[in-house]
Amino acid sequence: MVKTAVASKEIYLFEDGLPFEAGQSFQSECPRDKKVKAQNLFKFSRKRGDFQISVVAAGIAMFFFMFFWTKTGWDGRKLPDELGSYVAYQFGLADIDGRVTRFGRILKQSWVAPMLCLFVFVPASLWNLRNSWKEMEWRKRFLLPTSAYFELTKYVAALEYVAYFIIYTLVVPILGYLVSTIILGMFLTWRLGYRSRRWILTGFFSSLGLVIAFRTMLQIKTPLSIWLYDQLPSAARAFMLTYF
Amino acid sequence: MEAFLTGIDSLMQPAVLLAILIGSVGGLIIGAIPGIGPAIAIAILLPATVFLDDLVSLVLLLGVYGSSMYGGAIPAILINTPGTPVNALTTYDGYAMTRRGEAARALSLAYSASFFGGCFSIIIALIALFVFGPYLRDLGALFGQRDILMAAVLGGVLLIAAHRQTMGIAALLFAFGFLISMIGRQSTRQIDRYTFDIQYLYSGFNLIVVIVGIFALSQALNLMVGKDDDPPEARITGGLLSGFREIVGSKVITISSACYGTIMGIIPGVGEFVAQFFSYSTARSLSKEPARFGHGSHEGLIASETSNNAVPAAAMIPLLALGVPGEALTAMMMVVFFDAGIKPGPDIFENNPDFLFSLFTALLLINILVLATLLFSTRLIAKMVYIPNRFLGAFIMILSFVGVYSIRNSLTDCIFAIIFGFIGFVLRRLDWPLVPIVLGLVLGSIIVERLTAGAGQIKSAVDLINRPVSGTLFMVILLVIGFIIWTSFKNRRTEYQS
Numbered sequence: 001m002v003k004t005a006v007a008s009k010e011i012y013l014f015e016d017g018l019p020f021e022a023g024q025s026f027q028s029e030c031p032r033d034k035k036v037k038a039q040n041l042f043k044f045s046r047k048r049g050d051f052q053i054s055v056v057a058a059g060i061a062m063f064f065f066m067f068f069w070t071k072t073g074w075d076g077r078k079l080p081d082e083l084g085s086y087v088a089y090q091f092g093l094a095d096i097d098g099r100v101t102r103f104g105r106i107l108k109q110s111w112v113a114p115m116l117c118l119f120v121f122v123p124a125s126l127w128n129l130r131n132s133w134k135e136m137e138w139r140k141r142f143l144l145p146t147s148a149y150f151e152l153t154k155y156v157a158a159l160e161y162v163a164y165f166i167i168y169t170l171v172v173p174i175l176g177y178l179v180s181t182i183i184l185g186m187f188l189t190w191r192l193g194y195r196s197r198r199w200i201l202t203g204f205f206s207s208l209g210l211v212i213a214f215r216t217m218l219q220i221k222t223p224l225s226i227w228l229y230d231q232l233p234s235a236a237r238a239f240m241l242t243y244f
Numbered sequence: 245m246e247a248f249l250t251g252i253d254s255l256m257q258p259a260v261l262l263a264i265l266i267g268s269v270g271g272l273i274i275g276a277i278p279g280i281g282p283a284i285a286i287a288i289l290l291p292a293t294v295f296l297d298d299l300v301s302l303v304l305l306l307g308v309y310g311s312s313m314y315g316g317a318i319p320a321i322l323i324n325t326p327g328t329p330v331n332a333l334t335t336y337d338g339y340a341m342t343r344r345g346e347a348a349r350a351l352s353l354a355y356s357a358s359f360f361g362g363c364f365s366i367i368i369a370l371i372a373l374f375v376f377g378p379y380l381r382d383l384g385a386l387f388g389q390r391d392i393l394m395a396a397v398l399g400g401v402l403l404i405a406a407h408r409q410t411m412g413i414a415a416l417l418f419a420f421g422f423l424i425s426m427i428g429r430q431s432t433r434q435i436d437r438y439t440f441d442i443q444y445l446y447s448g449f450n451l452i453v454v455i456v457g458i459f460a461l462s463q464a465l466n467l468m469v470g471k472d473d474d475p476p477e478a479r480i481t482g483g484l485l486s487g488f489r490e491i492v493g494s495k496v497i498t499i500s501s502a503c504y505g506t507i508m509g510i511i512p513g514v515g516e517f518v519a520q521f522f523s524y525s526t527a528r529s530l531s532k533e534p535a536r537f538g539h540g541s542h543e544g545l546i547a548s549e550t551s552n553n554a555v556p557a558a559a560m561i562p563l564l565a566l567g568v569p570g571e572a573l574t575a576m577m578m579v580v581f582f583d584a585g586i587k588p589g590p591d592i593f594e595n596n597p598d599f600l601f602s603l604f605t606a607l608l609l610i611n612i613l614v615l616a617t618l619l620f621s622t623r624l625i626a627k628m629v630y631i632p633n634r635f636l637g638a639f640i641m642i643l644s645f646v647g648v649y650s651i652r653n654s655l656t657d658c659i660f661a662i663i664f665g666f667i668g669f670v671l672r673r674l675d676w677p678l679v680p681i682v683l684g685l686v687l688g689s690i691i692v693e694r695l696t697a698g699a700g701q702i703k704s705a706v707d708l709i710n711r712p713v714s715g716t717l718f719m720v721i722l723l724v725i726g727f728i729i730w731t732s733f734k735n736r737r738t739e740y741q742s
Contacts, residue, residue, distance in 0.1 A: 044409040047674050057416060064423060064438065073435035090705040103707065104699035110435040113692045114426050121419035128412040151673060158465040158669050162662050165461075165641060169658040172645075181642055188638035192468060199635075206639055210646070218292060220650040 046135045049151030054125075054132035061125035065118055073110035164188065176229055177215055177222035178244040182207045216243045247377070251601030254299060260606070263300045267307015268610045269617055274308065275315025276628045279467050279636055281328045282312035286576045287459040288640070290452050291647040293580050299599070301580045303606045309573050310362065310556045310607055311614040313516075317354035317549060318622065319629045322347060323475035327629075330516040333524060333548035340540030347480050350545060352487030355618050357498065357546040360491060361553035362611040364502035365509060369557055369604050377597060386713055387566070387590040389698030394709070394717040395512075395566045396690040401724050403513030403571075403683055411728065414680045417671075421684020424449055425692070432696065444656050451579050451685060452651050457661040458678055459572070460644045462668025467637030469669075475629060484619055491550075494543050497527045501547045505554025512562045512570035513683070516552045523551035557607050564588050564600060568690065572679040575686040 068074060080086040080101045088094035090103060106112065139146050164184065171180045185207025189199055214220045229240045254260065274285040285308050293301035316327030321338035334354060341350035400418055407414035427438045428448025439445040491498045501523035508519035527547035528534045537544045559570050567589035569575040581588050592600065618625070648661040668678055702708060709718040 044675060050674050053670060053674055057420075060420070061416075067438060067440075071436070071438050071440070073430070073433070073437065076435070092706070100703075102699075102702065103704050104702035107695055107702060108432070108699040110430045110433055110437060113688075113695070114423065114437060116691075117419050117423045117426065117688070120415055121423060124412055124415035124419060128416050131412060154469055154673060155670065157469045158666060161465055161468050161641065162666055165645070165662045165665075166659060168642075168645065169655050169662075172649075173655070177646075185638070185642060188468075188641070189635065192634045192638060194632070194635060202635075203638075207642065210639070210642060214292075214646045214650075218295070220292065220295070220646055221653055222646065222649060223653075223655075 046132060047151070048145060049148035051129075051132045051136045051146075052148050052151075054129045058125040058129045061118070061122045064114075065122050068111070068114060068118055072114045077109060077111060079106065161188075164191075173223040174227050176226040176240070176244065178208075178211050178240070179228060181211050185210075211244060247597035248374070248601045250598035252605060254598065255303075255602050255606055255609070257299075259297065259300050260303055263296075263304040264307055264606055264609055264613065267304040268311040268613045271308035271311035272315040272614055272617060273625060273628055275312030275327045276318045276625050277315075277631060277636065278319050278323075278325045278327050278473070278629065279463065279633045280640070281316070281463075282308050283572050283576070284460045284463050284640065285312070286573055287452075287456045288643050288647050290455060290576060290579055291650045294583055294651065298580065298586065299602060302577065302603065305573075305577055305580065306556075306560075306603065306607055307610050309577075310610045313549075313553050313556075314355065314358050314614050314618060315625065317358065318351065318626055319475075321350045321354060322478035322480075322626060323473075323629055325473065325475065325629075330520070330552045331548075333520050333552075334545060336538045337541050337544035337548070340538070341542070341545070342478055344540055346540070347478055348482035348484060349486060349490075349542075351480065351622060352484040353490055353542055353545050354487070354549045355484065355615060356487035356491050357501075357549035358553040359611055359615045360498055361502045361505050361550035362557065363608065364499075364550075365506040365554040365557040366604055366608045366611070368506055369561060370601070370608075373597070373600060373604070377593065388701070388711060388714075389694045390701070390708055390711060391713040391717065392567060392589060393691060393694035393698060394714040394721070395562075395568045396687045396694065398717050398721050398724075399512035399562070399568045399570065400683070400687050400691075401513075401721050402511060403680060405724050405728050406514050406518055407677055407680070410677060413676050417677065417680040418684040418687075421681035422688035422691075423684075424454060424681075425451075425685045425688035444660075449660065450651055450657060451582070451689075453648055453657045453661045454664050454685060455576055455579070455682055456644050456648050457664025458668040458681055460640055460647070461662055461665025462672055462678070464637045464640035464644065465665060465669040466672050467633045467640070470633060470637075472632040472634055478626070480623055480626065484622060490542060491546055494546055497530055497543050498546055498550050500526055500530070501550035502554045505551035506558045508551075509555035509558025509570070510561050512566075512568050515559065515571045516555045519551040519555055520548050523547045557604065560603065560607075564592055564603070565590060569683065569686055572682045575682050578686050 078101075082096075085094050085096055086101070089096050089100065136146055164187075168180060168184045171183075174180075175183070182204060186200055186203045189203030194200070194203070215222055226241075229237050232240060255264075271282060271285065274280045274282065286305050289305060289308065293304065296304070312328055313330055316331035317334050317338065318327060320326040320331040320334040321342055324335050324339040324342075326332045326335055338350045338354060341347065404411055404414045404418060423438075425448070427445055429436050429439065429446045436446065504523040504526070505516075505519045508514045508516075508522070524537070524544060524547045527543050528537045531537065531541070531543050533541065533543075556573075559574050563569050563574045563577065565588075567578075567587060569578045578588070586592075586596070644661065644665075645658055648658050649655070651657060671678055709715045
């Protein structure tokens with residue numbers, strides 16, 4: 001019995017880790033209160049899905065890089081004949097006889113600014129991809145979750161609202177800003193789970209308030225060729241077109 | 245003095261005063277609602293400013309910018325949720341004080357520290373305008389196209405350097421924003437860049453469409469997809485004036501934090517977080533009770549709130565003096581300048597000194613108005629904290645539509661705004677910073693514009709840096725890049741050794 005107790009004690013490196021026994025004072029295993037550091041403001045940890053998005057970012061960078069040669073005016077570039085000597089001349093390392101092309105004439109060309117961007121964009125995206133990959137490998141090594149499935153479900157959920165926004169954009173010219181905003185406001189309130197009468201009414205009045213603030217008071221332009229308003233008597237139609 | 249009086253006179257117009265009132269009270273409420281924040285509010289308001297007078301628009305946006313951080317302290321202290329991202333540090337000490345039953349004291353400290361920080365940087369700016377104003381008028385002659393170009397490049401480099409742990413991502417997104425600004429038909433030579441024969445892309449992306457998408461619509465999606473918080477109810481008992489006495493007792497910490505806020509605000513690309521980092525660290529080293537920092541220290545609260553409120557006025561300085569915005573909110577204000585046809589830059593000291601006095605005096609008025617509002621209506625504003633996030637998200641989305649559509653009555657703009665919104669949503673979920681995209685867009689446009697305009701004076705590459713200002717700025721750029729490389733190597737070595 002004593003032998004077993006000794007053996008079990010051996011598996012603990014420190015005294016604090018020994019199991020609680022009768023007669024001993026109780027020791028909490030809660031971690032100590034962490035000291036708050038101002039550095040926490042800059043804390044960043046890569047989330048799940050980071051690697052996949054880093055791949056997409058690198059893909060976008062490559063896409064722009066591939067089309068740089070054809071879509072930025074590079075085809076019609078005007079560069080000095082002996083580019084090597086010209087570059088050396090810019091830094092005072094070589095001398096060129098005769099008339100020298102002004103550096104400003106090169107800088108004015110349409111491909112220069114995209115090239116400057118890509119000079120940062122491509123290496124930064126590849127560097128980020130490398131770091132993200134390293135992080136994922138580290139996570140795999142310590143058996144931490146790496147699947148991006150959860151994030152994907154969130155993106156799909158967001159796409160649902162993107163679709164509502166696009167539908168709203170297409171419906172406004174047909175039903176008018178007032179009607180479509182009220183419908184969207186009430187529908188989104190309902191869709192987001194606020195389904196009591198109180199919340200639906202809150203959605204209704206909030207949408208109405210927005211229309212009154214922006215269309216009626218600030219007179220901000222919204223689509224005007226509205227089928228619904230055309231069905232109204234002319235006086236009502238004119239009023240609705242002016243204020244809603 | 246004459247410019248100052250003219251500036252005050254233009255502030256006294258009823259429309260400007262109304263804009264100050266709406267901007268400051270609106271910003272206060274927006275700041276108090278977790279999930280909105282000044283960037284989203286300004287993004288939504290931007291299209292409306294097209295229809296308003298320049299000064300009215302700027303004062304409205306300044307009101308939101310200058311007051312939101314006051315409002316942001318309320319949920320940070322009461323429910324441990326920062327109203328705006330810069331109030332994150334306030335939660336450490338503010339919420340701990342609330343748990344001790346000192347919510348009113350914490351709020352009072354936050355208000356008085358914010359007020360001191362805000363007024364400090366404004367007064368410094370006004371004094372600088374009075375004292376150096378006559379000399380600053382000659383500044384325009386010192387700054388040519390190449391100098392502004394170099395200042396914009398420095399802004400970009402500092403922005404990337406300020407994202408300490410995400411420099412690669414910040415560089416990537418900055419370049420992405422820069423590239424977006426380049427899409428469209430080049431005006432001088434009529435060459436299409438990355439338009440792929442899509443007619444909409446010929447005129448390029450409208451800056452406001454991208455800003456509304458990246459900031460407002462992305463957050464709307466983020467809120468709607470997320471869950472509603474169920475914040476605990478906090479009670480505010482007691483007066484809100486005691487904080488003024490306490491900040492007098494901690495004057496060294498208060499003044500040093502205000503100085504950090506002012507200095508960091510002036511440096512483009514740095515902003516509130518770095519200011520808070522330095523002021524909080526300094527306050528802890530100056531304090532007699534450093535162990536209490538993060539556990540309800542009133543000095544910690546003073547340090548974070550003073551420094552973050554000193555930034556807005558200071559951040560206007562590089563925008564106005566160089567025409568280079570230092571962070572997202574001033575970048576958005578730049579859009580108002582673009583629309584109004586005003587080019588902020590060194591010439592402004594000669595051409596529109598009264599405009600500068602108007603802006604800074606308006607900021608001072610905003611601070612006073614906000615403090616008065618808070619002292620009388622904190623309990624009412626605190627109720628805004630409990631509006632459900634998802635419900636807010638829905639209405640941010642509806643608001644964004646009218647904002648985007650009103651710019652040029654284009655439904656295609658709305659579709660592109662939601663595409664940028666989705667991109668912003670994905671980046672938000674990954675905790676990738678959004679500010680570099682907007683600054684890439686704005687600074688990118690400045691870089692291209694100045695490069696084209698100054699090309700005539702550039703015979704060789706050396707001409708880019710052979711002027712006193714551009715040469716100095718180039719040296720600073722090299723130093724910053726050198727510092728970035730040195731710290732990266734140092735960090736890697738430390739990591740390897742540990």
